Amino acid sequence: MSIGVKVMRRPEREVSYIRATLKGMMLTFKHMLQPRFTMEYPEVRSTEEWRIATRWRGTHRMMTDAQGRSKCVACGLCPQICPANCIKLVPGEDEAGNRYPLIYEIDEFRCVFCGYCQEVCPEEAIHVGVHYENAEYSRDRFVYDLERLSAQTHPVSTLWDPADPRGE
Amino acid sequence: MTPEMKGFLLLAVIKLLVIFVVLLVGVALLTLMERKLAGWMQNRPGPNRVGPSGILQPVADGLKNFIKEETQPAGANGMLFILAPALSFIPAMMLIAVIPLAAPLHLDFDWNLPLIGRTAYHGLMTVSIADLPMGFLFILAFSSIGVYGIALAGWSSNSKYSLLGGLRASAQMISYEVAMGLSLIPVLLLTGNVTFSEVIAKQQAGIWFIGPLFISFFVFLISGFAETNRLPFDMPEAESELVAGYHSEYSSMKFSMFMIGEYAHVVTIAAMVATLFFGGWDIPFTTWDEGGGALRSIATFLSFFLKMFFWIFFVMWIRWTLPRFRYDQLMTLGWKVLLPLALAYIMVTAGAIQGLEAVGVTSTRPVALALTGLNVGLGWLLFYVLDRGRVMRGVSRRPALAQPRTEGVG
Numbered sequence: 313m314s315i316g317v318k319v320m321r322r323p324e325r326e327v328s329y330i331r332a333t334l335k336g337m338m339l340t341f342k343h344m345l346q347p348r349f350t351m352e353y354p355e356v357r358s359t360e361e362w363r364i365a366t367r368w369r370g371t372h373r374m375m376t377d378a379q380g381r382s383k384c385v386a387c388g389l390c391p392q393i394c395p396a397n398c399i400k401l402v403p404g405e406d407e408a409g410n411r412y413p414l415i416y417e418i419d420e421f422r423c424v425f426c427g428y429c430q431e432v433c434p435e436e437a438i439h440v441g442v443h444y445e446n447a448e449y450s451r452d453r454f455v456y457d458l459e460r461l462s463a464q465t466h467p468v469s470t471l472w473d474p475a476d477p478r479g480e
Numbered sequence: 481m482t483p484e485m486k487g488f489l490l491l492a493v494i495k496l497l498v499i500f501v502v503l504l505v506g507v508a509l510l511t512l513m514e515r516k517l518a519g520w521m522q523n524r525p526g527p528n529r530v531g532p533s534g535i536l537q538p539v540a541d542g543l544k545n546f547i548k549e550e551t552q553p554a555g556a557n558g559m560l561f562i563l564a565p566a567l568s569f570i571p572a573m574m575l576i577a578v579i580p581l582a583a584p585l586h587l588d589f590d591w592n593l594p595l596i597g598r599t600a601y602h603g604l605m606t607v608s609i610a611d612l613p614m615g616f617l618f619i620l621a622f623s624s625i626g627v628y629g630i631a632l633a634g635w636s637s638n639s640k641y642s643l644l645g646g647l648r649a650s651a652q653m654i655s656y657e658v659a660m661g662l663s664l665i666p667v668l669l670l671t672g673n674v675t676f677s678e679v680i681a682k683q684q685a686g687i688w689f690i691g692p693l694f695i696s697f698f699v700f701l702i703s704g705f706a707e708t709n710r711l712p713f714d715m716p717e718a719e720s721e722l723v724a725g726y727h728s729e730y731s732s733m734k735f736s737m738f739m740i741g742e743y744a745h746v747v748t749i750a751a752m753v754a755t756l757f758f759g760g761w762d763i764p765f766t767t768w769d770e771g772g773g774a775l776r777s778i779a780t781f782l783s784f785f786l787k788m789f790f791w792i793f794f795v796m797w798i799r800w801t802l803p804r805f806r807y808d809q810l811m812t813l814g815w816k817v818l819l820p821l822a823l824a825y826i827m828v829t830a831g832a833i834q835g836l837e838a839v840g841v842t843s844t845r846p847v848a849l850a851l852t853g854l855n856v857g858l859g860w861l862l863f864y865v866l867d868r869g870r871v872m873r874g875v876s877r878r879p880a881l882a883q884p885r886t887e888g889v890g
Contacts, residue, residue: 330863333802340801344520352525 366470369425369440372418373468374461382462383437386411390429390438398422399429416458420446431471439468483590487601491587495609503576507743508538514743514796521800541736548732553638556729560636565730565737568629571622572741575748577609578618580676582761582781586773606677607761607777615674619752620661623707626741627653630709630716630726633738637729645725648807649716652706655814656713660703662822666696666829667756670851680760686848688759694855695825695862697757699818704749706814708742710795712802713810720804750791751784758787821862828858 356362375383386403398421404414427440443466448454512527512534519526527534552561584604593599612618627650634646667689668674671682683689690697706713717725727738754760761780805813832854836847 330866336801337797340521340797343523344517346523348520348523348525350524352528 364442364444366442366467367472368442368444369427369430369469371420371441371443371446371464371466372423372429372456372461373439373441373443373464373466374416374458375437375439375468376462382413382416382458383435384413384416384458385435385437386413386416387434389432389434393428393432395426395428396422396424413458416461418456418461420454420456421451427469427471430469441466441468443467483598483600484602486596486599487589490593490596490599491601491605492609495607499576499581499609500573503573503744503747504740507740507747508542510743510746510792511541511739512537513792514799517793517796518800521797545733545736550734551729551731553729555638557636557638560632561729562734564629564633564636565734565741566629567632568626568741569737569744571625571629572744572748574622575619575744576751578612578615578676579748579751579755580606580608580611580680580760581784582607582777584677585777607781608676611675611677613675615676615679616664616667616752616756617674619748620657620664623745623748624653624657626745629738629741633730634716634726637726639729641722641724641728642726645716645722645728648722649709649726652713652715652810652814653709655811656703656706656818659699659814659818659822660707662819662826663696663699663703664756665822665826666693669826669829669833670847676755676760679756680762682844683759684762686844687852688757688762688764690757692848692851692855693757693829694852694859695821696829697753698859698862699822699825700756701753702813702818704753705795705798706810708745708749708795710742710746711799712805714804715807715810746792746795747788750788750795753791754784754787760784760787825858828854 351361377383386401388401388403391397391399391401398419400415400417400419401413402415403411405411425440430439433439438461441464443464446454515537516526516534518524527537530536530540552558584606587601587603587605590598590600590602614621630649630653631646634642634644634649637643667679670689670692671679673679679689686692705711709716715725716722717727719725722728727735730738761784763780763783829851832851833847836842836850841847841850
């Protein structure tokens with residue numbers, strides 16, 4: 313025999329099968345009467361027990377400044393670091409020489425939600441958010457443009473803090 | 481045609497319609513019950529989205545199965561492929577026909593109905609589609625026909641999994657049919673008749689056969705599990721080994737027919753256990769239920785239904801408790817344990833009845849009580865022997881080792 317076969321010691325003569333069967337049946341019966349632990353998803357969202365981790369990385373969100381303009385300076389770091397290549401950025405410059413994104417699109421289908429874009433962003437503009445319900449009826453609706461990213465209101469995810477590695 | 485004949489036919493048609501419609505709806509609800517119980521036993525709620533607490537789930541399933549695509553594997557034997565679900569569905573549905581569901585109802589009418597004319601019925605009407613003189617022989621015969629459906633399904637699918645499932649099913653069902661048939665012979669010995677109405681009458685006169693024929697009940701129940709192809713004997717399906725066994729290649733309503741057949745079988749086995757060993761529609765500790773009357777029929781039907789329902793629940797309970805047997809263990813249990821046990825028990829029961837006759841005990845109740853006493857002893861002995869682990873060890877004898885060790889080169 314070329315592979316090692318582990319032979320278990322089975323207490324064949326010592327055990328009682330009838331007793332084991334009855335015990336098993338009592339156990340399943342007891343479980344039948346126990347409370348259920350299932351959280352029923354769409355209903356449970358509004359209750360207190362439904363909590364998502366603050367470090368959950370979901371749908372992106374673009375932060376805006378006090379004037380309602382996007383904080384993005386089109387530095388190009390996020391498309392550079394994005395491992396899924398899902399960020400499309402075309403930079404532009406206004407008369408004062410301030411860079412801003414002409415086109416900023418994130419394909420949520422391609423995104424792997426690694427959160428690198430948030431980590432790399434020097435302006436704290438692009439964030440991944442604590443949000444996951446983004447079903448749509450067509451595939452092209454999953455390409456979020458700048459306007460839509462800025463319009464998101466969900467809380468953004470917090471980055472991993474080495475001082476508090478487990479998020480407590 | 482005489483008015484009496486018309487009355488008989490009319491009642492027969494009504495009973496047919498009512499019982500089969502109720503059976504089909506009941507089977508649909510049983511699929512829901514199975515899933516609910518599975519959920520509850522695993523601390524889940526089970527299906528609860530379609531309708532209030534999931535009550536419409538079977539309707540949704542049925543609808544899905546009706547509008548699903550029918551597939552047929554390449555190289556399948558077309559005719560047998562279509563015949564097989566029917567062969568397993570129809571016999572399973574027919575089995576319920578002979579089981580008396582309630583006390584006979586006394587009817588006395590003489591109506592002039594439109595279209596069919598004068599219709600009359602006088603006397604007792606059995607609350608079963610047909611109280612056949614063949615009784616449980618009919619059930620044994622027709623439940624064996626179901627094997628053809630499964631074996632043909634496996635054969636005609638042109639798939640290795642289906643074939644193996646079908647082969648296993650035919651081997652298993654034929655093996656356990658023997659034990660099942662033999663386990664019912666003591667019932668015949670004690671009743672002297674195979675009709676269900678006689679069996680019930682005998683149990684009313686004496687005590688329920690669970691007492692006097694406990695070992696029979698035990699063998700019958702285990703064989704029943706094997707006959708219905710349900711866990712712990714669901715070798716023919718064995719999803720971890722054979723995808724879905726004999727119905728791997730079936731889709732839509734053809735698949736559904738196998739499922740309905742399986743659940744109808746469960747209903748039948750539960751009804752048979754209730755009828756043969758738990759007094760059928762008899763309400764215990766009272767003789768009130770033995771006459772006719774509509775109220776009594778309803779009460780006795782409820783009594784029968786409760787017993788049957790318990791055994792249906794038991795079948796599902798076992799399914800979600802015990803793991804699947806290995807195939808050789810299954811065969812060992814069937815041929816080396818249940819068959820000799822059933823044979824020996826026939827001898828013992830026959831001997832006991834003969835012995836009691838020899839000492840002059842012939843009336844029903846003392847015989848039943850004496851046999852109950854005997855069965856307490858026998859049952860204890862049986863479980864003592866079973867508990868020594870001689871049932872489930874299987875064919876190969878492994879050396880008992882003190883420590884786990886590694887064999888071979890490693």
